[in-house]
Structure formats: structure tokens, C-alpha cells
Amino acid sequence: MDALECLRTRRSIRRYADKPIPKEILAEIVDIARLAPTANNRQPWDFVVVTDRQVLKTLGETADWGKHIAEAAACVAIVVQPGTWAREDGANAATYLALAARAHGIGSCWVAGDPSPFAPKVKELLGIPQGQHLTCLMPLGYPAEEPHPDKRPLGSVIHWEKYHG
Numbered sequence: 001m002d003a004l005e006c007l008r009t010r011r012s013i014r015r016y017a018d019k020p021i022p023k024e025i026l027a028e029i030v031d032i033a034r035l036a037p038t039a040n041n042r043q044p045w046d047f048v049v050v051t052d053r054q055v056l057k058t059l060g061e062t063a064d065w066g067k068h069i070a071e072a073a074a075c076v077a078i079v080v081q082p083g084t085w086a087r088e089d090g091a092n093a094a095t096y097l098a099l100a101a102r103a104h105g106i107g108s109c110w111v112a113g114d115p116s117p118f119a120p121k122v123k124e125l126l127g128i129p130q131g132q133h134l135t136c137l138m139p140l141g142y143p144a145e146e147p148h149p150d151k152r153p154l155g156s157v158i159h160w161e162k163y164h165g
Contacts, residue, residue, distance in 0.1 A: 038085070044089055
């Protein structure tokens with residue numbers, strides 16, 4: 001799949017086939033995520049890859065709006081060290097992770113991290129050190145659905161030279 005097709009067809013997937021993701025593919029997805037751009041090349045992140053079925057179930061029970069984590073083949077917690085641009089850096093890593101997954105035919109769906117009320121429980125469950133910021137949880141799995149959400153047309157969002165409301 002070429003890059004533009006990957007970008008055009010990435011969707012949030014919340015239903016997954018009962019099929020494991022090979023460890024080598026999970027490692028490659030995280031390897032791509034670690035290459036995301038960061039402010040001053042700080043690379044403030046760590047990635048916790050969860051494949052244990054019981055931990056996935058617990059994450060699904062813990063995370064508001066993340067019940068589908070329980071059915072995923074894996075879930076990646078993106079953790080960043082505090083800093084001026086930590087949230088932006090973490091978001092870049094999450095985007096790269098989602099696109100790398102899509103390139104492998106694997107679905108993903110951003111599930112909020114800090115400051116969600118469930119984040120402290122997730123951090124404790126995954127052994128994330130105090131003071132670290134949980135950018136998000138990213139469940140991964142081979143899609144069992146193909147959503148086609150409506151997107152705003154280009155003409156309604158593009159402004160040339162100056163914003164025109």
C-alpha cells in the first residue's frame with residue numbers, strides 16, 4: 001500500500017478478528033512510531049506493548065470508551081516524559097503507530113490517556129513510573145469491520161491566503 005492510500009484509508013477500528021499479530025510486526029509498528037518527529041529531537045517516549053489476554057481484558061474494563069481493547073490482539077500504551085512539547089510528541093508517535101499498523105492491514109483506535117480519570121489505574125496496571133504522561137492507549141487488531149465515516153468536504157475546510165468563515 002502506498003503512503004497516500006494508507007493515509008486515505010486509515011479508520012478507527014473497534015472490532016477485531018480473533019487473530020494474533022506476529023511479534024515481529026508489532027515490533028516493526030513500534031519501530032516506525034519511534035521515528036516520528038519530536039521537538040528538538042527529544043524522543044521522549046516509551047511504548048508498552050500488551051498482548052496478554054487478561055491484561056487486555058482489564059484495560060478494556062478500565063478505560064472509558066475503550067471497551068474494545070478487550071478484543072484486540074494487542075494494545076500499545078504510548079508514554080512520554082514530561083516536557084514542553086510532550087503531548088505533541090506523543091500525538092506524533094501515535095499517528096505514526098496508527099499509520100504503520102494500517103500499512104500492515106492492522107486496525108487501530110486512539111483511546112485517551114492523561115488526563116482521563118482512568119489513566120492512574122492504567123499506569124499502575126502497566127507499571128508506568130510516576131510523573132510519566134500517558135498519551136494514549138492504541139488497541140491493534142486485524143479489522144472485523146470497515147467503517148466509512150462521513151468526512152467534511154475539502155471545500156468546507158480549506159481557506160486560501162486568509163481564513164474565511
